[in-house]
Amino acid sequence: MTTKINAHGVLLMLMFFPLSGLSADNNGYNFGKKLSEPDIRKIDTTVMSNGQGLPAGSGSYIVGKELYLKKCAACHGVKLEGVAGAGNALIGGRNSLSSNKPKKTVESYWPKAPILFDYLKRAMPFDAPGSLTNSEVYAISAYILGESNVIDAKTVLDAKSLTDINMPNKDGFFVWPRPGAEKQENTVKK
Amino acid sequence: MPKPSAIEVVAETETNQADNSRRRFLNRMAQLTAGGVGGIIANQVNASTPGSVEYAVPKDPTKVQGREPSLDKGYGTRSQFETETRLHLSAPNKQVSVSFTPLENSRGIITPSGLHFERHYAGIPTIDPNEHQLFIYGLVDSPQKFSIDALKRFPSQTRTHFIECSGNSYSEWRKPTKQSVQETHGLTSCSEWTGVLLSTVLKELGVKKNASWMLAQGRDASSLIRSIPIEKVWDDAMLVYAQNGEAIRPEQGYPLRLLLPGFEGNTNVKWLHSLKFTDQPMLSRWETSHYSDLYEDGKSRLFSLTMDAKSVITFPSAGMHLDKTGFYEITGLAWTGQGRVKSVEVSVDDGKTWQKAMLQTPLLPNCHTRFRLPWEWNGELAVIQSRCIDETGYVQPTVTQLIAERGLNSFYHQNGIQSWVIDKDGYVSNTHRT
Structure with missing residues (x-):
């Protein structure tokens, strides 16, 4: 899936890709330092929308509820309804997207569940970003998606079960490089 | 929640609204008293004007010695009579916020660095450039890290580009809402940027043929991350460390920012920390939940990256x-x-x-x-x-x-x-x- 391949882009790709095998050892500037796997792991928490990169660990709705009330509710509300001046609503708004008052929440808008894991892991909770363990992130995800009625409250989330979730708005996105160009429907599908 | 719509998080707090109306009142007062052509340019002297120092004004500056130039300790300030400032709005809180460039009195095309618009998801991080590294990994032959000093050794380029938040003019869809060009259009700014073409650096590592996207991550507390199409990476993407002749301002990404000319502002990742090459886009929170365009049928367009005329x-x-x-x-x-x-x-x-x-x-x-x-x-x-x-x-x-x-x-x-x-x-x- 790409957004924009115009003639210019194709030309540039042809120009540069033959060079892409050039390594730092071949007349390069050699200003960089080799990165080790542990170096990369330290900063890379990236989870792709297809679940690639999801770590080991697991979490349940009930554990997630406790964590949510302790670490998230102050900004996102005890009922996940959002708090003005603090954090957005996380649930509700299903079927509102084509109305004149669309409500974008995790429940109504987010196309893939692994994105929720990724965002919670990198940026939340707001007062201590990056402090949640992987299992805590699975648990809080289970609580938010449980309250959204996307999953059963008994579902324990881990890498596999989180990836398998069908989000309500999974077919709600398309890529359209530019008006006039051909629309590519439902590109977020698995 | 008392938001006009739940479309996005940009919501004015009561305090902001009070600030705005106070500002408009002051402008109006200045108009009434200034009497000059286009009288919005406020003539009032404000002791606390940001970026200036208040000095006594002599009746006739030709009859007294001026102040010692060294009083500025080597870094100048603007005139105490100039009052232009960015307008900050919580969206929805003080860290996750936005500020607008005062375009109404802009001259020429360059935005002063201190007036460049901002969009933040976790406030402004303080980063020591001596310990900051750019990590480049994923689908590359030789994963490497670069210090800021190392990036400055590469052949450099200087280019003048605007950056516009794709949320610019968000308030103007349904009805005329804001009553200043700062608020309707102030999420665009323009600077002279200096750095190294990303393609120059990438030739050092060797990008694999199946790499079709690059994930650019920032080092703020949101670790903001966006997927960039590989064509843009090779075309004109830059790693920039200077803005308008000096180091990039902290709120603009000090010490390193990704610059993608013509792409929506959010993809110009600030405090740039890592570039990961992949064979697919990530679909991060910032390219699905945010920065996707909801159409009337309830479907949303992804990756509307180019800013149109x-x-x-x-x-x-x-x-x-x-x-x-x-x-x-x-x-x-x-x-x-x-x-x-x-x-x-x-x-x-x-x-x-x-x-x-x-x-x-x-x-x-x-x-x-x-x-x-x-x-x-x-x-x-x-x-x-x-x-x-x-x-x-x-x-x-x-x-x-x-x-x-x-x-x-x-x-x-x-x-x-x-x-x-x-x-x-x-x-x-x-x-x-x-």
Whole structure:
């Protein structure tokens, strides 16, 4: 899936890709330092929308509820309804997207569940970003998606079960490089 | 929640609204007392004007020695009489916030670094450049890290580009909402940027053939991350460390920012920390939940990355007052993420006729372009508008055309023609025209 391949882009790709095998050892500037796997792991928490990169660990709705009330509710509300001046609503708004008052929440808008894991892991909770363990992130995800009625409250989330979730708005996105160009429907599908 | 719509998180707090109305009141007072042409330029002296130092004003500066230049400790400040500031809005809190560039008194095309607009998701991090590293990994032959000093050793480039938040003019879809060009269009700014072309650095590592996207991650507390198409990476992406001749300001990404000329602001990742090459886009929170354009049928467009042609008249504009009839120079800014601005047309008769404005040269690609049109105001009600035509032939649409294509909920990428109405008393305000 790409957004924009115009003639210019194709030309540039042809120009540069033959060079892409050039390594730092071949007349390069050699200003960089080799990165080790542990170096990369330290900063890379990236989870792709297809679940690639999801770590080991697991979490349940009930554990997630406790964590949510302790670490998230102050900004996102005890009922996940959002708090003005603090954090957005996380649930509700299903079927509102084509109305004149669309409500974008995790429940109504987010196309893939692994994105929720990724965002919670990198940026939340707001007062201590990056402090949640992987299992805590699975648990809080289970609580938010449980309250959204996307999953059963008994579902324990881990890498596999989180990836398998069908989000309500999974077919709600398309890529359209530019008006006039051909629309590519439902590109977020698995 | 008392938001006008749940489309996005941009919501004014009561405090902000109070600040805005106080500011408008002060502007109005200044208009009433200043009495000069285009009297919005406030003449008041404010002891706490940011970026200035308050000094006593002698009656006749030719009769007393001026202050010692070294009092500034080697870094200058602006005049105490200048009051231009960014306008901050919580969106929804003080860290996750936005600030608007005061375009109404902008001159030329460069935005002073201290007035460049901001969008933050976790406030402004303080980063020591001596320990900051850029990690490049994923689908590359040789994963490497680079210090800031190392990046500065590469052959450098200096280019002047605008950066526009794709949320710019978000408030202007349904009705004329904001009463200053700062608030309607102040999420675009333009700087001279210096750094190294990303392609120069990437040739050091060898990018694998199956790498079709690059994930760029910032080092703020949100670890903001966006997927960038590989074509853009090789085309004109830059790693920039300088802005307008000095180090990038902290709020603009110090010590390192990704610059993607013509792409929506959010992809120009600040505090750049890592570049990961992949065979697919990530679909991060910032490219699905945010920065996707909701259409009328409830489906959303992903990766609407290029900023289309847009323009706005900065003088005269909403909140200003013309206190005399006669000559005025209409002036404004035009820009496009599709290359160069080809022409700008201005209407002073509610869109009935359009005249070609003069463009200030040089015309640079993906850069603010200053336009001007001499105009005689006859004291009658006038609606003034501008439209930008870029080198691809794209014509800036009317708001009505935009709504017909996308509905009212897409929030982002509002590049419609802006209309200002000047009433018979010379007061300028925001209006919508079909």
